Amino acid sequence: MKIIEVKNYQEMSLAAAQYIINMLKNTSKLTLGLATGGTPQGVYQHLIEDYKKNGTSYAQVTSFNLDEYIGLSKDDPNSYYRYMYENLFKHINISLQQINIPSGMNTNLQSECEEYENKIHQHGGIDLQLLGIGSNGHIGFNEPGTSFQSKTHVVGLTQSTREANARYFTSIEEVPTQAITMGIQSIYKSKEILLLASGKAKQDAMVKLLNGDVTESFPASILKQHPNATIIADEEALFGVKDVSLFR
Numbered sequence: 001m002k003i004i005e006v007k008n009y010q011e012m013s014l015a016a017a018q019y020i021i022n023m024l025k026n027t028s029k030l031t032l033g034l035a036t037g038g039t040p041q042g043v044y045q046h047l048i049e050d051y052k053k054n055g056t057s058y059a060q061v062t063s064f065n066l067d068e069y070i071g072l073s074k075d076d077p078n079s080y081y082r083y084m085y086e087n088l089f090k091h092i093n094i095s096l097q098q099i100n101i102p103s104g105m106n107t108n109l110q111s112e113c114e115e116y117e118n119k120i121h122q123h124g125g126i127d128l129q130l131l132g133i134g135s136n137g138h139i140g141f142n143e144p145g146t147s148f149q150s151k152t153h154v155v156g157l158t159q160s161t162r163e164a165n166a167r168y169f170t171s172i173e174e175v176p177t178q179a180i181t182m183g184i185q186s187i188y189k190s191k192e193i194l195l196l197a198s199g200k201a202k203q204d205a206m207v208k209l210l211n212g213d214v215t216e217s218f219p220a221s222i223l224k225q226h227p228n229a230t231i232i233a234d235e236e237a238l239f240g241v242k243d244v245s246l247f248r
């Protein structure tokens, strides 16, 4: 696992966007794993600016999002589908046929999970997976204790995750209690992983990730064994991490 240390959120966003743009320019076909949350918003803004300025094309991209809340429809303002549409998809040349986000409205959630996993497989897997990290080490919505072997599945959200995400809702009661998420194995199988972390809120998570053990009680820790994983993190997020230089 390699770390690229940057000054702040703006630099992190720009560096990650450039990373993705380079891949877009150098490959004829690209399967991108995308994330939601506050962390990647700046990356998406840079991708949009680049698209408007330089016309970098998304015509050959297929995207798979990490997760979706159960019980929120596509057009619900808090669904991840809506987030992706508003924050990226509507601004670039990507059609709705090219994008994949699990549906949290399917009456058969089990088959939704299986089909989602199969679809990723049929596309030849994910080339680059973009990730944020929860303060308890969750990736996607894989909460502590999730098996490293897990595939796309339904999860119950912890109180801390619901509290962290309540800022987007009117009250915490409105935050769904369940979600569909790509599993840890589904994420780990990506050919390349780019994890972003910015700010004080991610300090504990970065210390546990980089100085702690590989354990299912801290889901992101498995990424340390990935052959091609990079973290782009800012100074504040890395504050307190011992031996950052070992990861350069």
Ligand SMILES: N[C@@H]1[C@@H](O)[C@H](O)[C@@H](COP(=O)(O)O)O[C@@H]1O
Binding pocket: 035, 036, 037, 038, 039, 040, 066, 067, 131, 132, 133, 134, 139, 140, 141, 161, 165
């Ligand atoms: N399911 C998402 C994750 O994909 C995200 O990475 C994480 C951190 O969110 P943020 O970037 O807003 O800190 O929490 C959410 O619960």
